[in-house]
Amino acid sequence: MGxxxxxxxxxxxxxxxxxYLMYTGxxxxxxxxxxxxxxxQRRHQLVGEGVxxxxxxxxxxxxxxxxxAGEEVWFEIGDFKDDGGTTPVLQVYYTGVVPDMFRNEGGSxxxxxxxxxxxxxxxxxxxxxxxxxxxxxxxxxxxxxxxx
Amino acid sequence: xxxxxxAVALVIAWVxxxxxxxxxxxxxxxxQEDLVRSAENAALAVWAFTLVATIxxxxxxxxxxxxxxxxxxxSSSTLPLYYTVAALWGGQAGSLLFWxxxxxxxxxxxxxxxxxxxxxxxxxxxxxxxxVAVFFASLLVFVTPPFQRLTFTPGDGRDLNPLLQNxxxxxxxxxxxxxxxxxSVPFAFAxxxxxxxxxDDLWIRTTRRWALFAWFFLSLGNLFxxxxxxxxxxxGGYWAWDPVENAAFMPxxxxxxxxxxxxxxxxxxMLKVWNMALVILTxxxxxxxxxxxxxxxxxxxxxxxxxxxxxFFIAFLVFAAAxxxxxxxxxxxxxxSDNEIDSxxxxxxxxxxxxxxxxxMAFAVFWxxxxxxxxxxxxGVKITVGPPFFNRVNTPLGLLLLFLMGVGPLIAWRRAxxxxxxxxxxxxxxxxxxxxxxxxxAGTGNYYAVVSFSLCAFVLATILQEFWRxxxxxxxxxxxxxxxxxxxxxxxxRRRYGGxxxxxxxxxxFLAITGTSAFRVEQQVPVxxxxxxxxxxxxxxxxxxxxxxxxxxxxxxxxxxxxxxGRRVDTLKPEKRFYKKPEQxxxxxxxxSRLGTxxxxxxxSFDATSxxxxxxxxxxxxxxxxxWGGVVLAIGTILAAWPQRAVRGAVAWEGESRVxxxxx
Numbered sequence: 090m091g092x093x094x095x096x097x098x099x100x101x102x103x104x105x106x107x108x109y110l111m112y113t114g115x116x117x118x119x120x121x122x123x124x125x126x127x128x129x130q131r132r133h134q135l136v137g138e139g140v141x142x143x144x145x146x147x148x149x150x151x152x153x154x155x156x157x158a159g160e161e162v163w164f165e166i167g168d169f170k171d172d173g174g175t176t177p178v179l180q181v182y183y184t185g186v187v188p189d190m191f192r193n194e195g196g197s198x199x200x201x202x203x204x205x206x207x208x209x210x211x212x213x214x215x216x217x218x219x220x221x222x223x224x225x226x227x228x229x230x231x232x233x234x235x236x237x
Numbered sequence: 238x239x240x241x242x243x244a245v246a247l248v249i250a251w252v253x254x255x256x257x258x259x260x261x262x263x264x265x266x267x268x269q270e271d272l273v274r275s276a277e278n279a280a281l282a283v284w285a286f287t288l289v290a291t292i293x294x295x296x297x298x299x300x301x302x303x304x305x306x307x308x309x310x311x312s313s314s315t316l317p318l319y320y321t322v323a324a325l326w327g328g329q330a331g332s333l334l335f336w337x338x339x340x341x342x343x344x345x346x347x348x349x350x351x352x353x354x355x356x357x358x359x360x361x362x363x364x365x366x367x368x369v370a371v372f373f374a375s376l377l378v379f380v381t382p383p384f385q386r387l388t389f390t391p392g393d394g395r396d397l398n399p400l401l402q403n404x405x406x407x408x409x410x411x412x413x414x415x416x417x418x419x420x421s422v423p424f425a426f427a428x429x430x431x432x433x434x435x436x437d438d439l440w441i442r443t444t445r446r447w448a449l450f451a452w453f454f455l456s457l458g459n460l461f462x463x464x465x466x467x468x469x470x471x472x473g474g475y476w477a478w479d480p481v482e483n484a485a486f487m488p489x490x491x492x493x494x495x496x497x498x499x500x501x502x503x504x505x506x507m508l509k510v511w512n513m514a515l516v517i518l519t520x521x522x523x524x525x526x527x528x529x530x531x532x533x534x535x536x537x538x539x540x541x542x543x544x545x546x547x548x549f550f551i552a553f554l555v556f557a558a559a560x561x562x563x564x565x566x567x568x569x570x571x572x573x574s575d576n577e578i579d580s581x582x583x584x585x586x587x588x589x590x591x592x593x594x595x596x597x598m599a600f601a602v603f604w605x606x607x608x609x610x611x612x613x614x615x616x617g618v619k620i621t622v623g624p625p626f627f628n629r630v631n632t633p634l635g636l637l638l639l640f641l642m643g644v645g646p647l648i649a650w651r652r653a654x655x656x657x658x659x660x661x662x663x664x665x666x667x668x669x670x671x672x673x674x675x676x677x678x679a680g681t682g683n684y685y686a687v688v689s690f691s692l693c694a695f696v697l698a699t700i701l702q703e704f705w706r707x708x709x710x711x712x713x714x715x716x717x718x719x720x721x722x723x724x725x726x727x728x729x730x731r732r733r734y735g736g737x738x739x740x741x742x743x744x745x746x747f748l749a750i751t752g753t754s755a756f757r758v759e760q761q762v763p764v765x766x767x768x769x770x771x772x773x774x775x776x777x778x779x780x781x782x783x784x785x786x787x788x789x790x791x792x793x794x795x796x797x798x799x800x801x802x803g804r805r806v807d808t809l810k811p812e813k814r815f816y817k818k819p820e821q822x823x824x825x826x827x828x829x830s831r832l833g834t835x836x837x838x839x840x841x842s843f844d845a846t847s848x849x850x851x852x853x854x855x856x857x858x859x860x861x862x863x864x865w866g867g868v869v870l871a872i873g874t875i876l877a878a879w880p881q882r883a884v885r886g887a888v889a890w891e892g893e894s895r896v897x898x899x900x901x
Contacts, residue, residue, distance in 0.1 A: 093578075099581065103593050103594065103597065107597040107600065110601070110629060111626075114630050115622055117626075118629070119608075119622050119626075121618055127618075186839070186853055187842060189822035189823055189824055190821065
């Protein structure tokens with residue numbers, strides 16, 4: 090019985106380690122994943138939080154500027170609408186490489202991730218998604234183009 | 238409107254698979270051999286009709302029959318032939334058809350292999366495989382028919398997604414599917430063993446090669462996917478813990494656990510329940526993986542669209558889980574093992590811990606993948622965890638696994654004595670410590686990396702020591718020269734030494750992961766034509782912009798001269814492409830590989846007014862080991878799975894203990 094107990098103990102320790110790593114991992118890396126509409130509803134609770142917001146880039150809102158530190162992009166995102174006439178809800182600031190699929194005239198479906206400072210979402214990552222008329226295709230890992 | 242022969246073939250395949258399912262269960266329970274045979278013949282016919290459908294879809298693609306919706310959606314008149322055939326798995330309906338084609342082909346092989354053996358298991362093997370076939374055939378007949386005709390004929394197709402127009406992407410899905418579907422065969426035999434109560438290790442030995450086959454393709458599928466991401470997506474890395482990647486990784490983890498734990502069952506007649514559970518889990522994860530890839534339920538890039546497939550997959554998963562777990566519980570009393578583990582310092586214990594770690598990793602990956610869905614169900618808000626979560630959990634577990642990879646194969650069965658531990662591990666441990674201290678001495682501040690390199694050295698040393706000792710023993714006892722001794726040693730004990738070679742491949746992959754995650758250099762610079770910048774040992778000069786056009790796509794390349802130590806060593810031309818159909822831009826990275834370390838350059842953007850380009854440059858140390866490790870892993874797996882020449886079945890099985898005698 091002693092052997093069994095020792096083995097059980099080893100398994101228990103291992104399960105505990107996995108559980109601990111998972112728990113702290115979630116605590117430290119979890120971000121709210123919301124649509125831009127949900128964001129609008131709980132805007133005030135989200136100040137200072139890590140968020141990942143999905144929305145559509147408002148037409149005419151994109152400003153890009155080349156700086157020595159890289160490219161700066163400002164744009165606004167709003168709800169997904171078929172006619173493309175999106176009402177801006179959230180201002181986004183992003184520095185880095187802009188994904189291929191991002192359209193300067195607006196209308197791209199994007200997922201931005203970063204921290205909301207009360208007025209602007211400072212995004213560390215900007216991902217574009219396939220336009221919704223396409224069905225899901227094989228490599229969803231395309232998400233990482235330009236991400237992280 | 239013409240009816241496609243493929244569509245008719247699919248309906249026939251569906252009817253026949255339902256018949257095969259019912260007839261094999263009925264025949265198996267009533268012990269009616271003729272009915273069982275009839276079901277097997279029906280399974281062969283299902284295979285034939287699925288092939289007809291698959292070939293018909295390929296024919297439609299190749300002949301550019303744009304009236305067919307699938308062809309119009311996923312190919313175009315300018316798409317090269319190679320990718321036109323690959324469009325078979327470029328879209329939903331086609332990839333499900335491809336899945337079914339692989340499944341029914343494997344079912345046919347199983348039926349033909351077992352015409353005169355395993356007769357008591359076969360009815361339920363056929364039934365299980367056909368149940369899966371019925372599911373996929375139903376999707377193809379009722380939910381997403383691939384042979385849907387349009388009311389008009391478009392002048393041209395919308396073309397295959399440019400991201401998929403890549404060599405790695407054409408071989409990644411087939412190998413992943415071969416891996417996924419290959420897992421169904423051990424599962425089918427496990428189910429048959431449970432139903433019939435023949436719970437000895439017959440089903441395990443019968444499916445050993447199938448399991449290796451599936452594992453081989455799962456490994457390659459994962460690696461091809463990583464290489465595709467690295468070469469095509471242009472973000473400098475190869476693994477992002479995307480749900481779709483996780484979907485392929487989870488069954489790999491549990492299949493790896495299974496390949497190790499079966500050895501314990503064969504040797505010690507232990508862990509029978511555990512092995513059953515692993516086979517069931519792996520199978521469910523392959524279906525879950527297909528579901529993740531196909532349904533878009535977990536938010537990945539394609540999150541905004543949801544196909545209607547989700548509920549069907551969930552229903553099938555629940556059904557398969559319910560049936561298999563009930564069978565397992567029903568047979569639990571007869572699965573009790575006769576032995577138990579004697580000591581924590583034994584191979585059994587090492588394997589058991591290895592299994593727990595692998596399953597723990599699979600669980601963590603699963604948890605992280607479905608977390609958004611869970612949190613939404615529980616708290617009403619979608620919360621995602623990113624790559625840091627997965628890295629945080631998997632890094633320590635992966636290192637523990639690496640350590641066990643060195644320990645497991647050398648530690649004695651039952652109970653290791655201190656003297657045997659010293660004999661087996663002294664030199665490898667010293668070597669590991671030496672390598673670790675060298676890195677510390679060189680000022681490496683990343684302790685995970687130091688531990689990882691140190692463990693890689695340790696495992697490498699244990700493997701080399703095994704080959705060395707075996708070769709020396711043969712030289713001494715049989716008077717062979719060392720190349721002959723080494724070759725015979727390896728080929729006479731393929732399973733064991735093949736396993737070591739696989740481990741060597743895994744060590745190489747660990748090197749690549751460590752190098753790229755700990756020592757990667759990343760730079761993002763705006764440069765004007767004529768300007769230059771430095772990264773690592775290189776200086777890159779932005780010479781000029783080049784543009785050209787093909788009927789299929791427009792190209793813009795940044796020409797960069799690469800200087801190292803004042804000498805011009807290379808010219809890199811990262812590209813931006815614009816595909817004309819669908820109107821979509823894409824990035825073509827440029828890579829210079831030297832000794833496994835890559836200079837990886839991406840053309841970010843170009844501003845014509847200021848003549849400024851944004852260039853992303855990365856130094857990815859040791860990344861080449863990913864590919865080489867994959868090659869070594871493949872060689873090792875083939876070696877381990879290669880049939881032993883003579884019919885010494887039982888003796889070959891004991892190969893492992895025979896060598897123990899030979900080795901000092």
